[in-house]
Every structure is written in structure tokens, then in C-alpha cells.
Amino acid sequence: MVDNRYATALVIGSVLSLLASVYLSVAVGTRHWYQYRSMPASNDVKNGSDLHALKGAFIEEDVSEKTYSEALFRLNGTIGLWWRCILVPEETQWYRHPEPKMVTDCQAFTLPQQFETKYKLPGNSSSEEDLLRTYLWRCRFLFPLVSLGLVFLGALIGVCACLCRSITPTLFVGFLHLLAGICSLATVCCFLAGIDLLHRASESADWMNYSLGWSLYLALVSSPLQMMAAALFIWAARSHRKNYTRMTAYRVA
Template identity: 70%
Template sequence: MVDNRYATALVIGSVLSLLATVYLSVAVGTQHWYQYQSPAAGSDATNTSELRSLRDDFRDGDFDEKTYSDTLFRLNGTLGLWWRCVRVPADSHWFKEPDPKMVTECVSFTLPQQFIPKYKEPGNHNGQEDLLRTYLWRCQFLLPLVSLGLVFLGALIALCACLCRSLTPTLGIGVLHLLAGLCTLATVCCFLAGMDLLHRANLPPEGVDRSLGWSLYLALISSPLHMMAAALLLWAARSHRQNYHRMTAYLVA
């Protein structure tokens, strides 16, 4: 028999866990972690040709950190854990129009590209590898997957606990949610640290505005939600166990 207080804590914790998981899943699957606002492009032929070349290299060229970073700087780019996108005119003759229609073009990071090492001089593949940026990048896309995996494991344990009509595994589920929240928080920290180091190695052009995107804020919100869910689950499990031991001792006496 579960006390109403514990049942309420379990329900609220489950709702918080579900919200946190949805927020984190949306954050991982979208590209608005970091965004650039580029100055208006000129209409001269040289600038037009350069921007078109950047767009083509971004879409069809070989993967290179220097190349895609410069394209993001110049073409109102957005960057996520698995996507990089630019805002480009839909019409190929956009330079002839005063206000062309803009569309978003995205290219995904493949799994092998996620493990490509970073260099102290982006674009110089013969230069010295930047181990700090390399491992920050790898952590920023692996940690959210670990976080989602921990929550999924907790859900399986919770299902088994419901079938067995036992509240004992709730303690372990709470610990898993706490670890998931820490992994999510570490993801955000790794991403921000990596972007700061990238901008030091490859300085954006003057006039380019930089800002954090809503995807990053979703991930940031999901971390305390996981931790609050963990706190409720741990409290319910611990309090229920203490009351159970007291009741057992009373019945024995």
C-alpha cells in the first residue's frame, strides 16, 4: 500500500521526467543551439559570386570545419548537435531583387564527421590537433544520448516495478534521473565551451552577431527537470522505506 503523499510525488516526478525527456529530444534533433546574424550582403558581382561559392561548398563540398564555420558566419547560420544550417535566397538571381525570399538549407553531421579531430588552426589538417576541442565536441553529442538512454532504462525499471507492485526500485530510478540531469547539464557546458574555443581559433567577421538558440535553452531546462524528478523519486523511495521499517518494527513488537 502506497501513501497518498508518495503516490503524488511519483506522479509529479513522472510528469517532470516526461517533460524533460521531450525537451531534450527536441533539442538534440534541432539546429538552433547557436545562431549567427550576418550583415546584409552587398549586390556587387564579386560579393555575390563569393556567397554563392560558399553556399555550394557548404551543401556539396567536402566536410571542413573552417569552410562550414565561415559559411555560417556569412549566411545567417545556425548550428546544432547534428545539424548545420544557413539562410539563403530561394531564387538563384537573388542579387537582382531588393527583398528576396529566404529559405533554410541544412546539412547533417554524419557519425564519422562527429569523430573527426579538431585542429588549433581550423582548416589546417596538417597542423596540431586541439585535443580539448576534439573531446568537447565528442562529449556534446554523446552525453545527451547517454542521458536519454538512462531515462529509457529508468522507464523499463519503472515498468517492471509496476508489474511487481514494488516501490523499492524507485531509488535506483531516481539515481538514473539524477545522472541524466548531470549529463544534460554537461552537454550544454561542453557545447558552450567548444563554441568559445572555436571563436578564439576562427574569429567571426566584424558585424556578425552571435546568440544562443532556443534548442540550447530547451536542453538547459531539461536538466533541472530531470533533477527535480530525481529528488521526488528519491524522497518517495526513502520515506516509504523508512515508514515500512517502522511499521514492521511496530508489528513485531
């Protein structure tokens, strides 16, 4: 039999865990982790041709990091864990119109691009390999998947514990949620560190305007929610165990 206090803690922890999973899932699937604001392009044929060529290269599957990064910098791009997008004119010869209609063009990062090697000079495979950026890029892709996997595993263990009418496995569920919260926080840290290193290696860093997007804040909020759920699960399991031990000792005495 579970005390009402512990049952309440388990319910609140489950709700927090669900909210954290939803927030992290939405953050992973959206593209607004980082947003760039470009200066208005001048209305001349040469600049229009350059931007059109940049847009064409951006949508290619095997595009280099330097190419798509430059497109993000110059074309009001947004980037996420799985997506990169740019804001481009709908018309091909946009420079002939004073206010062309703008549309968003998005491309998903392929699996090879998620694990590609990064270099000191972005896009230049003849330069020295940048191990730090390489592993930050890979970790920011893997950590949210690990976090969601840990929460899913914790949910399965929690369901089994309910079926067995035992609160003991809840302690392990709490530790799983704690690891999930750490992975969610590590995702944000790896992403921001990787973007910062990319800006330092880029030649366009001086004139760029950029800001954090709402998707990143969702991922950031999911981490403390998971940790609060972990604290509630661990407290309920340990307190219930101590209380049960004391009651058993009292009955024996």
C-alpha cells in the same frame, strides 16, 4: 501498500521525467542552439559569386570545419547538435534583385563529422590537434543520447517495479534520473565551451553577431526537471522504506 504521499511524489516525478525527455528530444532534433546574424551583403557580382561558392561548399558531405563555419558566420547560420543551416537567396544571381527571396538550406552532420578531429586552426589538418575542442565536440553529441538512454532504462525499471508492486527499485530510478540530469547539463556546457573555442580560433570573431537559440534553452530546462524527478523518486523510496521499517518494528514489539 504505498502511502498517498509517496504515490503522489511518484506521479509528479514521472510527469517531470516525461516533460524533460520531450524537451531534450526536441532540442536534440532541432537546429536552433546557436544563431548568427550577418551584415547585409553588398550587391556586387564579386561578392555574390563568393557567397554562391560558399553555399556550394556548405552542402558538400566532406566539407571542412573552416568552410561550413565561415558559411554559418556570413550567411545567417544556425547550428544544432545534428544540424547546421544557412539562409541563402533562392535565385542564383541574387545580386541582380534588390530584395531576393531567402530560403533556409540545412545539412546534417554525418557520423564521421561528429567524431572528427579538431585542430588549432579550424580546417587545417597540418596544424596542431586541439584535444579539448575534439572531446567537447564528441561529448556534446554523446551526452544527450546517454541522458535519454538513462531515462528510458529508468522507465523500464519503474514499470517492472509497478508490476512487482514494490517501491524499492524506485531508489535506483532516482539515481538514474540524477545522472541523466547531469548529462543534460553537461551537453549544454560542452556545446557552449566548444563554440566559444571555435570563435576564438576563427578570424571572423571580431564582427560576428550571435545569440543563444531556443533549442539550447529547452535542453537547459530539461536538466533541472530530471533532477527534480530524481529528488522525488529518491525521497519517496527512502521515506517509504523508513516508514515500512518502523511499522515492522512496531508490529514485532
